[in-house]
Structures are given as C-alpha cells and as structure tokens.
Amino acid sequence: MGHGFSTLLYKEVLRFWKVGSQTVAAPVLTALLYLLIFSHVLEGHVKVHGVIYTAFLIPGLVMMSVLQNAFANSSSSLIQSKVTGNIVFVLLPPISYLEFFAAYVLASVVRGFVVGAGVLLATFWFAPLTFAEPWWILIFALMGGAILGSLGVIAGIWADKFDQLAAFQNFLIMPLTFLSGVFYSINSLPPFWQEVSHWNPVFYMIDGFRHGFFGVSDASPWLSLSVVGSCLAVLTLFTLNLLKRGYKLRA
Amino acid sequence: MSAAIRIQQVSKCFGSTQALDAIDLEVRPGEFFGLLGPNGAGKTTLISALAGLVRADFGKLSVMGHDVQADYREARRHLGVVPQELVFDPFFTVRESLKIQSGYFGIRDNDSWIDEILENLGLTSKANANMRMLSGGMKRRVLVAQALVHRPPVIVLDEPTAGVDVELRQTLWHFIRRLNEAGHTIVLTTHYLEEAENLCTRIAMLKAGRVVALDTTANLLRRFSVHTLRLRTRQAIPPELTHGAAENGGWWSLPFDRFDEVEPLLAKIRAAGCVIDDLEIGKPDLEEVFVRVMQGQAN
Numbered sequence: 001m002g003h004g005f006s007t008l009l010y011k012e013v014l015r016f017w018k019v020g021s022q023t024v025a026a027p028v029l030t031a032l033l034y035l036l037i038f039s040h041v042l043e044g045h046v047k048v049h050g051v052i053y054t055a056f057l058i059p060g061l062v063m064m065s066v067l068q069n070a071f072a073n074s075s076s077s078l079i080q081s082k083v084t085g086n087i088v089f090v091l092l093p094p095i096s097y098l099e100f101f102a103a104y105v106l107a108s109v110v111r112g113f114v115v116g117a118g119v120l121l122a123t124f125w126f127a128p129l130t131f132a133e134p135w136w137i138l139i140f141a142l143m144g145g146a147i148l149g150s151l152g153v154i155a156g157i158w159a160d161k162f163d164q165l166a167a168f169q170n171f172l173i174m175p176l177t178f179l180s181g182v183f184y185s186i187n188s189l190p191p192f193w194q195e196v197s198h199w200n201p202v203f204y205m206i207d208g209f210r211h212g213f214f215g216v217s218d219a220s221p222w223l224s225l226s227v228v229g230s231c232l233a234v235l236t237l238f239t240l241n242l243l244k245r246g247y248k249l250r251a
Numbered sequence: 252m253s254a255a256i257r258i259q260q261v262s263k264c265f266g267s268t269q270a271l272d273a274i275d276l277e278v279r280p281g282e283f284f285g286l287l288g289p290n291g292a293g294k295t296t297l298i299s300a301l302a303g304l305v306r307a308d309f310g311k312l313s314v315m316g317h318d319v320q321a322d323y324r325e326a327r328r329h330l331g332v333v334p335q336e337l338v339f340d341p342f343f344t345v346r347e348s349l350k351i352q353s354g355y356f357g358i359r360d361n362d363s364w365i366d367e368i369l370e371n372l373g374l375t376s377k378a379n380a381n382m383r384m385l386s387g388g389m390k391r392r393v394l395v396a397q398a399l400v401h402r403p404p405v406i407v408l409d410e411p412t413a414g415v416d417v418e419l420r421q422t423l424w425h426f427i428r429r430l431n432e433a434g435h436t437i438v439l440t441t442h443y444l445e446e447a448e449n450l451c452t453r454i455a456m457l458k459a460g461r462v463v464a465l466d467t468t469a470n471l472l473r474r475f476s477v478h479t480l481r482l483r484t485r486q487a488i489p490p491e492l493t494h495g496a497a498e499n500g501g502w503w504s505l506p507f508d509r510f511d512e513v514e515p516l517l518a519k520i521r522a523a524g525c526v527i528d529d530l531e532i533g534k535p536d537l538e539e540v541f542v543r544v545m546q547g548q549a550n
C-alpha cells in the first residue's frame with residue numbers, strides 16, 4: 001500500500017470529519033434517544049442473560065451505530081463523487097483497485113469507530129457496563145465495520161441515483177440491523193423468528209460484540225467469529241472483483 | 252519508444268453508438284497536437300480511453316510507451332488530463348485539493364511546485380478558498396492545476412477554454428506554451444479553431460469516431476483553404492475576371508493561390524474600367540478547412 005492509498009484514506013476521513021455534526025454528532029444523538037426511550041419503557045421489566053436491560057442495550061446500540069455509519073460513509077462518499085463527477089480525481093491517478101478498496105473500507109471503519117466511541121461515551125453513564133473480554137469487542141467492531149464499509153462500496157458503485165442508494169439502505173441494511181438483536185435477546189423470540197435470526201449475519205456481529213462486554217451471549221463467540229469472518233472474506237472478494245472489472249466506474 | 256501517445260486500431264461502442272471506429276494516431280514527444288471535431292465526434296471518449304476512464308473494445312493505447320491497461324500505473328503517472336466537465340470536490344480548499352491530488356500520485360512534499368502552478372494560473376489569492384466559493388472560470392483553473400501536480404510529460408486538455416474569459420485564456424496558453432517549450436507533450440481539444448490554428452503544430456480531425464484528416468496545421472491550411480482577394484468596386488467586374496464568384500453587398504471575393512497573381516488581376520480589373528473603393532486579403536483559416544473536411548466526409 002503506497003502513498004496513494006494513505007492519501008485516499010486521509011481524504012475520506014477528512015471528508016466526514018469536516019461535516020462532523022452530520023456524520024458523527026447526529027448519529028450519536030439518535031442512539032442516545034433510542035437508549036432513553038427503550039430503557040424508560042423496559043427497564044425493571046426485563047433482564048437479559050442476568051444483565052439489566054439498559055446495560056444489555058448499550059453495546060447493541062454502539063454496534064448498530066458502528067455498522068450503519070460504516071455503510072453510510074463509503075456509500076455516500078462514492079455516490080456523491082459519481083453524481084458530481086469528481087470521482088475522476090481518484091480514477092485518473094495510479095491507484096490500484098486494492099488500494100481503492102482498502103482506503104474506502106478503512107475510512108468507513110474509522111467513521112464507525114468514531115461514532116461508536118461517541119455513542120459509548122454518551123450512554124455508559126446510564127448503566128453499569130463491564131468489559132469482560134475486550135478483544136472480542138475490538139475484533140467484531142473491526143470486522144463488522146469492514147463488512148458494512150464493503151457493502152457501502154458495492155452500493156455506492158451500483159447506485160446511479162441517491163434514491164437507489166436509499167432503497168439499498170432502507171430495504172436491506174436497516175432491516176438487517178434492526179432484526180439482529182440490538183434491542184432484545186433472540187432467545188426471547190418465538191422459535192420461528194429465532195431460526196430466521198440465525199440466518200442474519202448482523203446478529204452474529206452484535207452478539208459477538210456484546211459477548212466482549214458481558215462474557216455471555218446467545219451464540220458462542222467462536223461461531224460468530226467464523227460466520228462474520230466468512231462474510232467479510234466473501235464480500236471482500238466480491239467487491240475487489242467489481243473494482244478490478246471497473247464495474248460502473250470505468251465504462 | 253518514439254511516441255508520446257500511440258493509439259492503434261482503437262474502437263469503442265456505447266450500446267449502438269460507435270463512439271470510436273478503428274482510430275490510429277501517434278503523437279510525438281514535444282508536439283502541440285490538436286484534436287478537433289464536432290460535438291459527439293469521439294474526442295472525449297478517445298481521451299477517456301487513454302486515461303483509463305473508458306475501456307476500449309479493441310485496440311491498444313499507450314502513453315510514453317506504457318500500455319494503459321497492462322502497465323496502467325506508469326501510463327497514468329505520465330499523463331495529466333484536464334476533464335471537459337467542470338468538476339470539483341466541494342469539501343476542500345484549492346490548496347487541499349492540490350495536495351490531495353499530489354498524494355494520489357505518490358508525491359509527498361509538493362508545496363513549491365503547487366505554489367508555482369498557482370502563481371502561473373493566477374490562483375495564488377484563492378489558494379485557501381473553498382472550492383464551492385470559486386467562480387466557474389476559477390474552478391476551471393483549479394482543474395488545470397490538478398492535472399499538473401505530478402509534472403506529467405503528456406498533458407491532455409479537453410476543451411480547457413470553454414466558457415472562460417480572455418484573461419484566463421491568455422494566462423493559460425502562456426503557461427501551457429512554456430510547458431510545451433520545456434518538453435511536455437500537449438494534446439488539446441477545442442471548438443475555437445483560431446486557438447488551435449495558433450497553438451497546434453499538428454491536427455487530427457475526428458468525425459463520427461474516425462480520423463478524417465491528419466496533418467500539420469500548415470499543410471491542412473494549404474491543402475484545403477485558399478487566399479481570397481476581397482474587393483468593393485463601383486462598377487460590376489466583368490464575369491471573365493470573376494470566374495463565377497458572386498457579388499455580395501458590393502463586395503467580390505476572388506480566390507487566388509499565389510501572391511504574384513494579385514497584381515496582374517488588379518491591373519485587369521482596373522483596365523476593365525472598375526474603380527476599386529476598398530480591398531482586403533483573406534488568409535486561409537482553419538475554420539474553412541474544418542468545414543470542408545466535415546462536408547467532404549458527409550457521405
């Protein structure tokens with residue numbers, strides 16, 4: 001990875017940082033509102049894995065923010081560059097498709113981490129949190145962010161217009177993240193929905209991430225690691241192939 | 252490696268539109284080359300294929316001996332392209348844009364060259380202005396600057412003076428000429444044929460994806476265009492002297508090939524009893540050549 005890669009990474013990070021009120025502050029506020037509302041409604045009624053509900057909810061909200069913002073970063077950057085035409089600035093230089101991929105995905109991970117850290121800072125006052133096995137926290141945040149950053153690259157390249165990107169977000173990303181156990185343990189679901197949840201890769205990202213905090217989870221963190229790792233590998237290969245072919249970027 | 256740009260049998264279709272049709276073209280190092288043609292002729296597509304923005308269906312392209320597909324890194328390092336569309340990144344200032352663009356080409360400390368480019372394009376006072384705040388002409392200058400950050404030996408400008416004021420045109424051509432004198436190869440597309448005539452040493456004309464004329468500017472002017480003697484007279488010139496040229500508002504346009512034909516012609520006209528009130532000599536111009544070439548290939 002050369003200087004072209006690090007410059008593209010720097011530019012992508014600078015891009016979201018310059019509009020931090022939209023890209024960082026707003027999602028932190030949204031997560032905080034979720035916490036206030038859900039914990040107000042459910043606190044005292046529900047315990048999950050022996051953990052009080054608000055404490056259970058916080059890692060879910062953190063991870064959801066990581067994932068949604070990682071997706072938003074690469075997808076919105078790419079579609080904006082395509083629509084305004086300034087994508088040529090990164091297509092003309094000698095940047096390889098591997099460098100291109102790595103820069104966009106890593107910038108997405110950085111945005112996810114910044115927002116995730118913000119959500120954690122804003123919410124951890126509300127409940128006693130533990131950090132039982134912190135390595136899992138890092139690993140799942142990193143891999144989850146990379147997966148959604150990669151999906152964002154795919155969506156940003158595929159979409160020609162902003163509403164196509166919005167459709168991708170509303171009909172795929174949102175349902176997958178909301179139906180993944182952010183707000184509940186899937187063990188509390190009816191058997192059919194438990195089964196469905198086990199087919200949702202986002203469930204494993206959130207479950208594994210949460211395991212890092214409490215040391216308990218719905219699935220084994222090793223199972224989650226292998227599911228999430230496989231998804232990342234497949235998506236990486238798929239995205240690299242699109243970029244190598246110049247799909248929609250080089251006519 | 253003798254060519255700065257080599258284009259061999261390059262074809263490209265967009266759906267049913269044949270944008271490029273077996274183009275063969277070579278630009279030599281140090282040339283100031285003009286690429287002309289009507290709207291939709293394929294100029295931008297050809298430039299895009301050279302820059303790797305478009306993939307040719309057939310054929311080969313290379314920049315300074317580097318194939319644009321197989322050896323794309325080297326090819327792109329040697330090429331600077333000013334795109335036709337006025338694009339910019341609204342998140343950054345002029346200087347940030349140029350530093351970032353330098354970084355993409357692997358260049359870390361480029362400040363002194365960036366300052367020089369800014370100075371030469373009259374952008375110094377705008378260096379810290381956000382791109383969004385610039386006028387169209389200023390954005391166009393930045394686009395030129397971005398193409399030059401990596402000191403490319405081959406510089407391609409796709410209609411750099413569209414919608415640009417006189418001052419920038421002069422600054423721009425002054426700067427580009429200096430780069431050309433310093434050894435950079437320049438390829439220019441423009442619809443201002445006077446500009447091409449003054450700047451380019453060799454010209455290719457494209458029509459519907461084909462090269463329909465390719466020669467030095469001087470040869471093209473000689474080949475397709477003639478001098479005219481324009482006269483305003485009080486009396487009609489006898490038809491045997493006008494060779495069928497029509498009169499228009501008292502003016503007669505008489506074509507001639509060599510200057511030594513002029514004196515005898517004027518003498519004959521005077522001898523025929525015509526009093527000459529006004530006289531002009533029209534030089535051959537590229538516009539006429541262009542129109543003739545395009546018409547000649549109409550069917």
Ligand SMILES: Nc1ncnc2c1ncn2[C@@H]1O[C@H](COP(=O)(O)OP(=O)(O)OP(=O)(O)O)[C@@H](O)[C@H]1O
Pocket residue numbers: 251265266268269270288289290291292293294295296297335
């Ligand atoms: N991405 C594209 N998709 C479909 N058709 C295209 C595309 N790009 C160019 N074309 C078509 O290819 C032909 C050549 O276009 P091109 O932009 O190369 O012309 P040009 O010579 O640059 O014209 P102008 O002087 O107007 O800039 C046109 O018919 C154009 O409509």
Ligand SMILES: [Mg+2]
Pocket residue numbers: 294295296335409
């Ligand atoms: Mg064009």
